[in-house]
Amino acid sequence: MEQIAQQLMNGLITGSAYALMALGLALIYGIMHVANFALGAIYMIGAFLMYYFVRWVGGGSYLLGLPLVMVVMACVGALTERYAFRLVRSAPHATGFIVALGLYMILEGGSCVLFGHDWREIASPYNDVILNFGPVIVTLQRLLIFVVCVLLAVCVYVFIMKTLTGKMIRATSQNHDAASLVGISVSRMSLYTFGLGSGLAAAAGAMIAPTFMVGPAMGLEPVTKAFVVIILGGMGSVRGAIIGGFALGMVESLGAAFVTSMYKDAFAFGILIIVLVFKPTGLFRR
């Protein structure tokens, strides 16, 4: 029983990062129908920026680095939209996916050259603070991951649902032509969405990084899992992405504890393949 509670807690924490990443992917897919694989690299670079921030400024200001990392990576994401994805907007959907793959290879390859292959650690001061909630033990850093990710997800949800810009983004994702007709700039909405999605992915990377190691190869697995989440949760569905992210986190940590830890990373992909076999268009088609 205690172990189940502990594993559920772990699942919630990793799940919150998946949810954030999936949210970014889902927003971008919703508006431009691009499966933006490059978010994996954005996540990784977000973690690297945090690493250098902590090294230069000091671990005490760890949380101050987060908005900085998010803003920088949101700008990078907006740049990828402006100078890559926008150029192929009228091409078939597959082209967008290939552009995203190319960007991923450039960003990951560039990071290998720039930062080297070594795995590093981020010395977050919150790693050493251990909290006890009855039988469940959690470090402050891991609790922070959960709190920050949930806060960000809630903020984005409210932004998309309640604000004018959010409504404009939703209108654009429903129909480009109709949105243009009522005076919404599709290009600008697309720019915002890529920026927002990239900022979220970078935040996930920067928050998760202190509990793992930081290295150029760290982005592939989370972005693939986030894809699994949005395919399960319905491509482009904001709510599906958030719920699916948490669900995947739970399944993984329970599976690792009670089935096999060797194939922990294969669960998500196995689930996806099984789902595609029975529902080739995902569980919740919009």
Added chain:
Amino acid sequence: MATRFTSGKFWAYMGLLAVLAALPWTLKGNYYIYLAIMVGIYVILVTSLNLVIGYTGQISLAHGAFYGIGAYTCSILQVRDVLTFWPALLVAVIFTGVLGALVGLPMLRARGPYFAIGTMCLSIITALVLLNWQGLTGGTSLGGIPGPGQPTIAGVKIDFYSNKVYYYLVLIVAIFTILAVHRIVHSRVGRAFMAIREEEELAEAIGVNPMRYKVLSFSMGALIAALAGGLYSGYMGAIDPEIASVGMSFNLLVMVLVGGAGTISGAVVGTILLWMLPEVLQAAEEYKPLIFGLILLVIIIFMPRGIMGKVRAIHPRIAEWIP
């Protein structure tokens, strides 16, 4: 036949063949013959992936997995003394082809990004299984693969340990692969593939069963990938799970798209270009993904049909000479 021997095109191809046959004698040092052999193996791989991506329009990221499964099947059968190289290669090819059909049957129901990401997950799982099933695969690396060895055929000893001899083996297989794929895409089956690529619903409306042809294409791709995998394992003598990784599938995809998806020459040009460029630039191994990504991005934005797609579009005469 008379027309064939008088056509300029025929002699141009014969000239090309002569150049390829003379190649190992002009290359200085084993490293360049090694490169030529690797390019040959990749031409086989990329040509087969072109069948799936370029002609049938299914963006598969599982090709590296089939390459790896082929290499491992062929090698394990030899290392365990079950079979010698050639029968093991045959078993590996058939096994992987059947596996391709079995995997393709459910996976090909998914389309577009769903299929791409589904096949990517297959690659990840394959690499994980190859790494973790140590009893079967030897974990991080499998060595001591005998390969084709030094058989004596009709009193002549053929030394496959020699780089030059292995080069000719790979060259012959690559040429046969290209000819076979060329035949397939110019047949009724190939036209069905292309109809599915252009518009699946329309293809179905005119009586093409999309699932049947998609599975056929995917399975043929897997089968040829296994052939390349077997040749690779026989040449290297040792393999590791890295050959089945997602990165491998990415690289193959880049080669298909840069060369020109849906053109026979594109697969060859893309492979040669992306093998030679890091060599010419004297780039270290770690610059490779960066170079590949940059080329992919530039080509896909400015030449969506790839280099040979562009070249062939210049003049119909060129398209007639270069397939």
